[in-house]
Amino acid sequence: MPPDAPAHLSEEQIISLVAYLAGGAGGDLAVGIGDDCAVLGGDQTGLVVTTDLLVQGSHFDLELMSPADVGHRSMAANLSDLAAMGARPAYGFLSLGMPARPTAAFVSELVGSMVAQGRAHGLKLAGGDTVKAPQVVINLCLLGAMGNLAPVLRSGGRLGDAVCVTGLLGGSGAGLAWLQAGRDPAEAAAAEAVAAHCRPTPRVAAGRALAESGRVHAMMDLSDGLAADLPRLARASGLGAAVEAEAVPISPAALAVAPALGGDALGWALGGGEDFELLFTCDPGEVPLLAQVVAEAAEGLTVTQVGRLTQGPGVTLIKQGEEEPITYKGFDHFQEPAP
Ligand SMILES: Nc1ncnc2c1ncn2[C@@H]1O[C@H](COP(=O)(O)OP(=O)(O)OP(=O)(O)O)[C@@H](O)[C@H]1O
Ligand SMILES: Cc1ncc(C[n+]2csc(CCOP(=O)(O)O)c2C)c(N)n1
Numbered sequence: 422m423p424p425d426a427p428a429h430l431s432e433e434q435i436i437s438l439v440a441y442l443a444g445g446a447g448g449d450l451a452v453g454i455g456d457d458c459a460v461l462g463g464d465q466t467g468l469v470v471t472t473d474l475l476v477q478g479s480h481f482d483l484e485l486m487s488p489a490d491v492g493h494r495s496m497a498a499n500l501s502d503l504a505a506m507g508a509r510p511a512y513g514f515l516s517l518g519m520p521a522r523p524t525a526a527f528v529s530e531l532v533g534s535m536v537a538q539g540r541a542h543g544l545k546l547a548g549g550d551t552v553k554a555p556q557v558v559i560n561l562c563l564l565g566a567m568g569n570l571a572p573v574l575r576s577g578g579r580l581g582d583a584v585c586v587t588g589l590l591g592g593s594g595a596g597l598a599w600l601q602a603g604r605d606p607a608e609a610a611a612a613e614a615v616a617a618h619c620r621p622t623p624r625v626a627a628g629r630a631l632a633e634s635g636r637v638h639a640m641m642d643l644s645d646g647l648a649a650d651l652p653r654l655a656r657a658s659g660l661g662a663a664v665e666a667e668a669v670p671i672s673p674a675a676l677a678v679a680p681a682l683g684g685d686a687l688g689w690a691l692g693g694g695e696d697f698e699l700l701f702t703c704d705p706g707e708v709p710l711l712a713q714v715v716a717e718a719a720e721g722l723t724v725t726q727v728g729r730l731t732q733g734p735g736v737t738l739i740k741q742g743e744e745e746p747i748t749y750k751g752f753d754h755f756q757e758p759a760p
């Protein structure tokens with residue numbers, strides 16, 4: 422253990438410790454721990470690999486959503502990491518843990534929805550593992566193919582780059598808050614937010630089109646929220662970033678439920694997580710062209726410039742002209758609750 426390790430670790434500190442123990446990329450591993458996917462080299466050149474573990478109570482609550490929703494979300498979360506590299510989904514491996522006495526209806530709903538979401542993006546389920554577990558746990562490992570394209574990494578950002586996001590942010594966090602407040606998911610005002618949370622759309626075609634354009638410098642997907650994910654992209658690029666609060670494309674779905682829940686729509690947009698939109702950087706002059714590329718690839722999906730890459734250090738939020746360090750927090754599994 423490193424001598425300066427704190428007693429209790431955050432999610433990010435755990436990953437740093439694992440990366441320290443595992444050692445970095447090299448040899449036939451082109452990109453190891455630290456990006457959305459590992460990038461294989463040597464005989465496996467052109468393949469990227471991602472894996473995500475989803476656990477009842479941490480990532481989904483089967484009291485609040487259907488097994489089909491859980492299956493869809495699990496596959497979407499993983500496909501989103503392939504999208505972030507510009508990869509084409511290829512093969513999936515599903516490891517499933519379930520309590521005793523699982524029913525055919527439950528497995529059909531969960532896995533059927535997962536397979537349908539994968540197939541819609543060209544992915545074939547090719548294997549996995551099944552065990553009894555105290556609660557439902559789902560691990561997907563996906564392989565993506567780059568073809569003749571180089572994967573778009575988090576580390577390619579350049580000073581002065583425009584920082585852009587696809588789509589709208591905050592809908593998923595708002596939908597989760599609605600469900601966790603015990604509100605009726607069928608209520609019209611919340612339908613869009615609940616759908617954003619239960620049935621997110623991974624931006625596979627947009628990610629591929631952005632990679633194909635050759636004009637994107639760095640890219641990742643937004644799983645923990647802009648407030649957590651942009652610092653990762655900026656740090657990987659050796660830079661900082663500034664975000665204009667007024668430019669953040671807050672989802673109308675989040676704005677619609679905020680008053681009823683006493684919630685903060687900007688907070689969901691920056692820190693709610695699980696929107697699974699793409700975050701990318703490019704020359705500021707290329708934003709309109711890339712917006713067109715994305716709109717054509719993904720049925721009118723929008724691109725919004727939310728800020729720029731700076732010398733740093735760190736990420737600042739510009740609110741009504743005032744620049745301050747970003748205080749919104751993204752999602753961390755091991756975050757201690759506020760005292
Ligand atoms: N237990 C672990 N062992 C090895 N590598 C890990 C472990 N946990 C995370 N990583 C690696 O650390 C990096 C960041 O992981 P993380 O799960 O935060 O990925 P992400 O893409 O930021 O999030 P998401 O998977 O939600 O999109 C990835 O390269 C991932 O493969
Ligand atoms: C029951 C329940 N509680 C909390 C959340 C919120 N949540 C869980 S994981 C995550 C970020 C991405 O995860 P990871 O970093 O593991 O990929 C977020 C925002 C949820 N969806 N369901």
Ligand SMILES: [Mg+2]
Nearest residue numbers: 457502642644
């Ligand atoms: Mg990711």
